Structure formats: structure tokens, C-alpha cells
Amino acid sequence: MIKLETINANVYYGASHALKNISMQLESNTVTALIGPSGCGKSTYLRLFNRMNDLIENIRIEGEILIDGKNIYQKGTNVDSLRKSTGMIFQKPNPFPKSIFENVAYGLRVNGINDAAFIQERVETSIQQVALWDEVKDKLKKSAFELSGGQQQRLCIARALAIQPSIILMDEPTSALDPISTSKIEELMYELKAKYTIVIVTHNMQQAARVSDKTAFFYLGELIEYSQTKELFTNPKIEKTQNYITGRFG
Amino acid sequence: MQSSSKKFSERFIEGLLLISSSITSLTVVLIVLFLFKEGLGLFSHSAIEEGNVIAVNKNNQVSVLSGEQLKNIFDQKIVNWKELGGSNDSIILFRLEDISNYYSDEQIGENFEHLPECISKLNDSISGIISFFPDKYWTKDFKGKKIEFDPITMKEVFAGKEWFPTAHPAAQLGIAPLLLGTLWVSLGAILLALPLGLASAVYLSEIANKKVRSILKPLIELLAGIPSVVYGFFGLVVIVPLIQQLFNLPVGETGLAGSIILGIMALPTIITISEDAMNTTPRAMKEASLALGASKWQTIYKIVIPYSISGITAAAILGIGRAIGETMAVLMVTGNAAIIPHSLLEPVRTIPATIAAELGEAPAGGLHYKALFALGCILFVITLIINLIVEFISSRKKYQNS
Structure with a gap:
């Protein structure tokens, strides 16, 4: 079942084009990992789903962002109750x-x-x-x-x-933690996905490989590749993905 | 060679820095010492005007009086010696100028050469007399008794309800009205300034966009740079008449006018310090609150304000500190009546205003002069306590963060 969906999502910070035409569907009761180098737009993408980007001055958001098929950027959407249905975990x-x-x-x-x-x-x-x-x-x-x-x-x-909430958004939740605490959180994610839809932004590719069912690779504001985690890491379709996951850039 | 010259210049600079910091600290210490030396000198003085004598009939049982009793006698609030523990005899006041009621000019003599004798005789013959005259007329064979005065006590000063340092024959140095006036006006100022300042700080730090903030913030900081006499002038011309009309008062120069002016003057301190404190609230903490479905306003009062509460407290206390020490503006608008205030709509007199207004006319080294220095000491102690509280609060905050 499709829980989250974006259709041609574009985000501009002033003049810079941070997210370019992202169309993606995220299934419920899965862990979806967003990976990519710093500044690729993965956090911006994550924050579309609880409208945390709204807090930034001079931001412009285009396209459709749907939760359970409903456009959450529609006029009259109650942002506070939207945020209540999405839990967010931060870097630190x-x-x-x-x-x-x-x-x-x-x-x-x-x-x-x-x-x-x-x-x-x-x-x-x-x-x-x-x-x-x-x-x-x-x-x-x-x-x-x-x-x-x-x-x-x-x-x-x-x-x-x-x-x-029905959705949990995690923005590099273990980047400030030691390995033991990290593994505890990862175990937790595994248990939580039975009840929640989890989207996690991570810099740590091993983590993405360990915890996620599907992985999306972002680069310079574009969605390069999105597939089953196993497949993306073992058999990437696109060269850029291949280069990134093998550590040739990042 | 080069290295030794470098060493010399470095040592020279170090020496200069050491000297300047020692001079600074020494100055502070000396000022405080001077203040307390002069101020505490008050308590070795007696209340009676220097160079004068109070004498009574030698059979009078009363031999010691306090400054307040003396004042009440001469104000005719005490009219019988039995009120002072003496015999039942009504008090008869005698001041030097009353001498002509008892003796003719011839009896006194052309050059007042018989004056001491006349005073002596009067004190001898009238049993209820109390006389006040310069001590040069106090002769060895004076037929009366000199009244002794205890030095001024702390109780007289702090609990005394009357500030009348130039009163005859005994100065009244009760600072209660001044102390209350100061606290009253400062309290009023902070009650006006705190809500307004806090609201502005919240607006600036949490709500205003960059553009508005970049205009408002320098403007508020500019408010701190206006000389206090300008505030006083503004208060005198605008606020005083307004209060007079609004409350239908005989005079508009009231504690309220002082509070309003001081409140305006304390605003920049309160706004900038509490805004800085609010800005230290981690962005992640605010985002976490919003992400849980809290509204912006809930986030402000449940997260931002509690997080920065020690900064806000410090801002409020520093604001009070500024209000307590402020002189010029208050002097101009509060009416300066040294009466214990019962409401903010009465004229009040504050400690700094008293010092500023009276120091010029107090003879150096005299009782009045020392009393003003004692006021300075009190002011110093109050502001010291305020600064210590601020220090304590902000150090506690540091401890919390670590």
C-alpha cells in the first residue's frame, strides 16, 4: 500500500533549486532509506512530509506531496495536526x-x-x-x-x-551516537516498521543496507535511483549510484 | 639581539597591561572605600545641628533626648515633659530669637555682651524650658543642664519616616521614604517594562522576519543611547501633563511618571538580553516541538521561554538595576517629595535623585553631606546585590548546560 507519494516535487531555496522533479512512492510498513552526499536534498525531501520546510524563509515548494492520497500542501490543511501524524527524529x-x-x-x-x-x-x-x-x-x-x-x-x-503517528521521519538519527546505541536504534526500527512507515535519511550506507527495505539515492537535488535495498546495493542500475556506494565520491 | 628586543617590547606591553588593570581595580576599590568611609561617618554624628546646644532647667529629670524627640518638641507635638519621662510640666520652647520676649535690648547689651547671662537666667528661672542656641553662648557658670544626644542609630536612619536633613534644631535623616520611593518607582517600572519587553523579545526572536528584525533591533538599541536627561525632558513635557489630566491630579509629577520613564529606559536592556537568551534555544528543540504538532505559540511558551528563563530573569533584574540607579530622568518627573508613598499617583523621591539634588547644598563634611553618602552606600549595596543575583542565575544556567 502506498503511504507517501510525491509527484513532480520541486523545492527552491531562493534562487537555488534544491529538489528537482522528484516523483516517488513510499510503501507503508517499510523502512525507506534516503542516501546521498551532503547537500543532495535528502533531508529537504524528508521534511516535505511534515512541512518542516515551511519554517525556512524564502522557500518555494511545487508539485504534489501526498499522504494516504491526500495533498498535504493543499490550502486549508491543518499543519499542526499533520505534524501530529508524523513523528520526527533529529540528527542530535x-x-x-x-x-x-x-x-x-x-x-x-x-x-x-x-x-x-x-x-x-x-x-x-x-x-x-x-x-x-x-x-x-x-x-x-x-x-x-x-x-x-x-x-x-x-x-x-x-x-x-x-x-x-503513522509515519516516522528520521533525519540521520544515529549520527551523534556510539555503535552500541546505534545498534539499539536500528533494532528498534526493525520492530517499529510493523506498525509505522519509516523514512530514514542516513549518511551511513551500511546502516541503509542493514535497516531499510527500499533505498533512494539522491544526487544534486535529483532522484537518481530508487529500488529494493538489496538490489540497489548489489546491482545498481546507474553508474553514479555504483560510484557512490563503492565510495568513489561522496 | 632581535629576540631580546622582542622580549623587551613584549614585557613592556605586559607591564602596561598590568598597570592599566591595576589602576582600574584600585580606582574601584578606592571609590568604594571613600563612599563607605564618608557614609558610615554618619553614625558617629548626633542629630543636633553642629555648633549648637540644647539646654534645660537643671532640675529637669530628662537628660538625654533622641533627634526625633527633639524635633517633636520643637514641632510642638510633645508639649509636656511627662511624655518624655520627666515631671508634669509643660514644655516652653526657647529659640535665640525669642530673647526679645523676655529681655529688653538694653538688658541684652548693644553687642549682645549680656546675652549668655540672659539665657542662663532664663534656663534657671523657667522650669519647663528647653532652649536651643549656639554653643558660644554656653558659659562655664551656665545655670542649666545641657542635653546629651546619642549618635544617630541605624534604626533612626532605616526606620525613620522623615527625611528633613536641614531641619532645626535636629536633622531628620529617616530614609524610609526615599528607599520606598526608589523601590516603588523601580517596581512600577519593571511591571510596565517586563511584559512589553518580553513581548518584543519574543516577537523579535521568534516571529519577526529578517527584514523587520534588521530594522527593529538597531532601533531598540538606539533607545539605550538616548541621554537620560532627554528622557526626563520628554517625561516632563509629555507624560507628566498626561498623567495630571488622565487622573485629574493636582500635580502630574508622580511616581507613575517616573515608572513610565524608567520602564522605557529599561526596555532596551530587557529586550536585548532576553532576546539573546531566546536565540540560544536550539533550533532542533523548537523543531522537535513543532514536529510533535505544537503550534508556534505553544512552542514559544512551553519551550523557548522555559529554556531561556534564566536569561529572561537576568534581563528583568538588570532592568530593575538600571531603574534603581537612574537619576536624572527620575529627578525631573517624580516631584521629589520625601514622603512615604501610598500609591503611584503621589510624588515620590528616590535615593539617586536625593543625592543629585542635595549634594550641592550640603556643607562638605557635615551631617547632611554624610547622610547623602550613606544613601550612596545603600544604593551601592542594592545594586551589588542585584548584580550578584544576576551572576548567580547565569552561573547556574552554565552549570545546567554542561
Whole structure:
């Protein structure tokens, strides 16, 4: 089933053309990896789906970006509720300067949920989902900054899961983490894809190969190749892809 | 050769830098020492005007009076000695100029040569008398009793409700009205400036686009560069009459006018410091909030403001600090009545305004002069405390981040 789709998506930052005519379909309950060298537009592409690009001044977005077949850039789209249905994980762990509990509860509270018992339960299940519960259950009231980097990142994932999105967008989620924390997050992705559609931007090709079902290779704002991960890494159709994944440029 | 000359020049520069920093620190220390030496000198003085004597009948049981009691006696608020622990006898005031009521010019003598004798006789004959006269008329065989005065106490100064440093025969040096006036006006200023400044800071840091910000920010910083006397002038010409009309007051020079002017003057400090603090909120943190479906406004008050709260607090406190120390503008618009204020619509007098207005007419080294220095000490201590609080808050913030 097609969860996310772009049709001729173009993005301009002022005069520079950051994304060129991207047409792509992303299936639900899969992990799709976006790879490519820095500045190729993969993060910009990712941020189309929760309209985070809207925050940038002088940006112009053209084409159709569809979630469940609905154009999310249509006039009258409620951006806040759109973002509620897409969880986002960032490069560096970015917990709020609040307690561990309040970090996870934040998304619920800003969306108008006040039922304490419901929040309690949702926070607990979300933290359990990211396998962090045993590590933090005794210090939920402590500041989230007291956790290690890897724990913080899992907390951020729990925070995103708490509002029960259907899509999780990950923007290089392990680039600031040590290998052990990285493998924990990767395991988590594998479990999460049963319930969510995951799109991950990564610089790490091994990671893309390990976690994703499909991979898209971006270069200079263009989508060069998009296929099953196995196929893209073992038998790329296009020379540029071949050169990139073998490390000849990047 | 070259290396040794380089060494010399480097050492010379190092020496210069050392000297300049020592001079700077020494100056600061000397100023503070001078301030406290002069200011604390107040407490070895007695309240009675220098070179004068207060005398009573020698049978009077009262032998020590406080400055306040003396003032009340001469203001005729105390009219009987029994109120002061003496016998039941009504108080009869005697000032030097009253002498003609008792003696003719001939009796006093052409060159006042019999004056000391006359005063002595009066003190002897009238049992309820209290007389105030220059000590050169106090002779060895004076038939009366000299009243002793204790040095001025901290309590008299801090709890005293009247500031009347040139009063006869005893200066009233209660700083409560000045202290309250200062705090009152500053509090009013911060109540006006904080919401406005915070709102502007939020607007500048989170909402305004680059173009608007590039115009507004220099404009606000310019506000800090306007001389305070110009603010005072503006206040006097625009705000004072406005307040007078608006509240239908006899005079518009009120604490409120001072608060408004000080609030405007504190705005640049509050806006720039709290905006800087808000700008340090990591972009990722704001994005994380927005990505969770929080609106821009929710992100501002749930993430940006809590994150930068220590910077905002520091801004507010520094704003208060600026308001407390400000002199000229306040002097011009507050009406300068040294009365304990009951509302912002009454004239008030602040500590800096008092110093500025009165130092010129206080004889150097005298009681009034020292009292003004004591006011300076108090002001110094207040601003020191404020700066320490700011330092504490910002150091705590650093600790949090690491």
C-alpha cells in the first residue's frame, strides 16, 4: 500500500533549486532509506512530509506531496495536526529541558490531552516501546539531560511515538551516537516498521543496507535511483549510484 | 639581539597591561572605600545641628533626648515633659530669637555682651524650658543642664519616616521614604517594562522576519543611547501633563511618571538580553516541538521561554538595576517629595535623585553631606546585590548546560 507519494516535487531555496522533479512512492510498513552526499536534498525531501520546510524563509515548494492520497500542501490543511501524524527524529538527540516523563507527555499535552491517567499510561507504553523503560522507570521525574546520548535519542523516539503517528521521519538519527546505541536504534526500527512507515535519511550506507527495505539515492537535488535495498546495493542500475556506494565520491 | 628586543617590547606591553588593570581595580576599590568611609561617618554624628546646644532647667529629670524627640518638641507635638519621662510640666520652647520676649535690648547689651547671662537666667528661672542656641553662648557658670544626644542609630536612619536633613534644631535623616520611593518607582517600572519587553523579545526572536528584525533591533538599541536627561525632558513635557489630566491630579509629577520613564529606559536592556537568551534555544528543540504538532505559540511558551528563563530573569533584574540607579530622568518627573508613598499617583523621591539634588547644598563634611553618602552606600549595596543575583542565575544556567 502506498503511504507517501510525491509527484513532480520541486523545492527552491531562493534562487537555488534544491529538489528537482522528484516523483516517488513510499510503501507503508517499510523502512525507506534516503542516501546521498551532503547537500543532495535528502533531508529537504524528508521534511516535505511534515512541512518542516515551511519554517525556512524564502522557500518555494511545487508539485504534489501526498499522504494516504491526500495533498498535504493543499490550502486549508491543518499543519499542526499533520505534524501530529508524523513523528520526527533529529540528527542530535534534542530532548526538552523538562523531566523524562514530561518530555514524552509533551506531544499529548500540546494536543490538548489533559487526562492524567491516560497520559501516564501512554508515556509508559511509549517508553516501553523504545526499550528504555527499565533504564528510566525510577527516574521519570529527573531531567532528560541526565540520560546518555543514546538513551536521549530513544527518549526522543518515545516522545514521537506517544502521539501515535503513522509515519516516522528520521533525519540521520544515529549520527551523534556510539555503535552500541546505534545498534539499539536500528533494532528498534526493525520492530517499529510493523506498525509505522519509516523514512530514514542516513549518511551511513551500511546502516541503509542493514535497516531499510527500499533505498533512494539522491544526487544534486535529483532522484537518481530508487529500488529494493538489496538490489540497489548489489546491482545498481546507474553508474553514479555504483560510484557512490563503492565510495568513489561522496 | 632581535629576540631580546622582542622580549623587551613584549614585557613592556605586559607591564602596561598590568598597570592599566591595576589602576582600574584600585580606582574601584578606592571609590568604594571613600563612599563607605564618608557614609558610615554618619553614625558617629548626633542629630543636633553642629555648633549648637540644647539646654534645660537643671532640675529637669530628662537628660538625654533622641533627634526625633527633639524635633517633636520643637514641632510642638510633645508639649509636656511627662511624655518624655520627666515631671508634669509643660514644655516652653526657647529659640535665640525669642530673647526679645523676655529681655529688653538694653538688658541684652548693644553687642549682645549680656546675652549668655540672659539665657542662663532664663534656663534657671523657667522650669519647663528647653532652649536651643549656639554653643558660644554656653558659659562655664551656665545655670542649666545641657542635653546629651546619642549618635544617630541605624534604626533612626532605616526606620525613620522623615527625611528633613536641614531641619532645626535636629536633622531628620529617616530614609524610609526615599528607599520606598526608589523601590516603588523601580517596581512600577519593571511591571510596565517586563511584559512589553518580553513581548518584543519574543516577537523579535521568534516571529519577526529578517527584514523587520534588521530594522527593529538597531532601533531598540538606539533607545539605550538616548541621554537620560532627554528622557526626563520628554517625561516632563509629555507624560507628566498626561498623567495630571488622565487622573485629574493636582500635580502630574508622580511616581507613575517616573515608572513610565524608567520602564522605557529599561526596555532596551530587557529586550536585548532576553532576546539573546531566546536565540540560544536550539533550533532542533523548537523543531522537535513543532514536529510533535505544537503550534508556534505553544512552542514559544512551553519551550523557548522555559529554556531561556534564566536569561529572561537576568534581563528583568538588570532592568530593575538600571531603574534603581537612574537619576536624572527620575529627578525631573517624580516631584521629589520625601514622603512615604501610598500609591503611584503621589510624588515620590528616590535615593539617586536625593543625592543629585542635595549634594550641592550640603556643607562638605557635615551631617547632611554624610547622610547623602550613606544613601550612596545603600544604593551601592542594592545594586551589588542585584548584580550578584544576576551572576548567580547565569552561573547556574552554565552549570545546567554542561
